[in-house]
Amino acid sequence: MTDDDKALRLALADRLAAYGYLRTAPWRAAVEEVPRHAFLRGGFFERVADSAPTAWRPVMPDNPRWLPRCYDDDSLITQIAGTIVPRDIHGQILRAPTSSSTMPGLVVRMLEDLQVAADHRVLEIGTGTGYSTGLLCHRLGDGQVTSVEVDEDVAGRARVALSEIGYFPHAIVGDGLTGDPDAAPYDRLIATCGVVDLPYTWVEQIRPGGIILTTLCGWLYSSELARLTVGEDGTARGRLLGGQISFMLARPQLPPPLGMLPDLDNGDQRPAAMAVNALDDWNTRFVAQLAAPAAQLIQLDRNGRTEHVLIDVSAGSWASLAQDKGAWIVRQGGPARLWDAVEEHITRWRADGAPGLERFEVAVCPEGQNVTWPKV
Numbered sequence: 001m002t003d004d005d006k007a008l009r010l011a012l013a014d015r016l017a018a019y020g021y022l023r024t025a026p027w028r029a030a031v032e033e034v035p036r037h038a039f040l041r042g043g044f045f046e047r048v049a050d051s052a053p054t055a056w057r058p059v060m061p062d063n064p065r066w067l068p069r070c071y072d073d074d075s076l077i078t079q080i081a082g083t084i085v086p087r088d089i090h091g092q093i094l095r096a097p098t099s100s101s102t103m104p105g106l107v108v109r110m111l112e113d114l115q116v117a118a119d120h121r122v123l124e125i126g127t128g129t130g131y132s133t134g135l136l137c138h139r140l141g142d143g144q145v146t147s148v149e150v151d152e153d154v155a156g157r158a159r160v161a162l163s164e165i166g167y168f169p170h171a172i173v174g175d176g177l178t179g180d181p182d183a184a185p186y187d188r189l190i191a192t193c194g195v196v197d198l199p200y201t202w203v204e205q206i207r208p209g210g211i212i213l214t215t216l217c218g219w220l221y222s223s224e225l226a227r228l229t230v231g232e233d234g235t236a237r238g239r240l241l242g243g244q245i246s247f248m249l250a251r252p253q254l255p256p257p258l259g260m261l262p263d264l265d266n267g268d269q270r271p272a273a274m275a276v277n278a279l280d281d282w283n284t285r286f287v288a289q290l291a292a293p294a295a296q297l298i299q300l301d302r303n304g305r306t307e308h309v310l311i312d313v314s315a316g317s318w319a320s321l322a323q324d325k326g327a328w329i330v331r332q333g334g335p336a337r338l339w340d341a342v343e344e345h346i347t348r349w350r351a352d353g354a355p356g357l358e359r360f361e362v363a364v365c366p367e368g369q370n371v372t373w374p375k376v
Contacts, residue, residue: 004067005035005067009032010032011071012071016031019105021112022112024112027108027111027112030138030139031135034138036131038161039101039130039131039158040070040101040129043058043059043060043085044069044077044101045057045059045080045093045097046059055092056097057092058086060086060087075100076100076101077100078099079099079151080096080097082098097248099129099151101131102128102132109243110190110192110213111132111136113227114211118140120144121144122146122188122189122190123147123179123189123205123206124136124190124192125148126147127147127148127149128149128192129161130162133162134162134165136169137162137169145169145170146169146171146183146186147171149171149176150176155171176193177202177252179199179201181205184204184205185206186205189202189205189211190214191212191214191215193215193248193249194246194247194250195215196216196217196253197253197369198226198228198362200368203230207230209230211227212238215246215247216240216362217247217249218286218290220279220285220289222285222289223247224242224243224245224360225243226362228362234365236362236364236365237363239361239362240358240359242358255296256313258311261311262311262333262334264300264307264331264333265331268332268337269330271329272339274342274343275321275328276321279297282357284346287373291341292342294313295310296311296312296313297310298311305322306323307321308322312338315335316334317333317335317337317338318332318333318334318338319331319332321339355375359373359374361373361374
């Protein structure tokens, strides 16, 4: 490691401490010693300014901007479309990102919120580049850290990067939603991917009193960090921590393809009690997800106007909202009335004082996941 590398790591630690993300000496020591650029030697993608749709171009280690960018508090895209890495592209690509090096501030905030002790065994879901794994290894020791990554190529690159700087955690290639039952129980579980439904297999693999830290998300893409403590009764309970945390969804919980749309001209129509732009608010959209957890929201230009379509592919339910002479109209079809459920949920939440998401409570038991809010 060069003096420049060390200076960049120290400067990153200073910034993260100033932001309030880095709060304790052991994690500061990890940030100062673990080189983030070691996990980005294959380059990363940066967004092309003013591109629509979003285009990405590679930044490789021979670019003078590469090393300083590795120490920005920014998420850096490392894979696109499930297989494409920076060295594969000369020019630009328009596909969607599928893996990244999460912004260090968020990584450190989560590690601090995990509340580890020196003797804890930690199960990490989502190895990614391996940077957060390296921080865990520095803090706890290799033997205390297990990391699971679903993508074999991503896992391989992380394993090489970790070994090159002297870390050898237990690395598993597989579905992170199944965890690591063979080596359970663990003291802590941290997930660096979003989940729509927190799997009960995670709860089963954490000892009573242990903590699960993950991001609860939905297909309307409002998400929040949740910290749950596993009880003696086998139920994990806790709260959302706030902060509008966002991660890529765990691949097995990605929304299904939309396929052929239903006949949006055939359905029950009524005046909408709530405009669709109510969902522009992050908290309101999170509440809407609780009402219609399997629904996706798309926008169509049809019949000379813009329609906003909420659709549950599996159930076949849908709701289409559009403006007619300044008033919002909703048309709904399928076995469930999606917008009815969304309006009812949001109205009840507002009547309860619209409590912030940091006051929402989460419980996960064998029967499933339940998210509730208190009255203000």
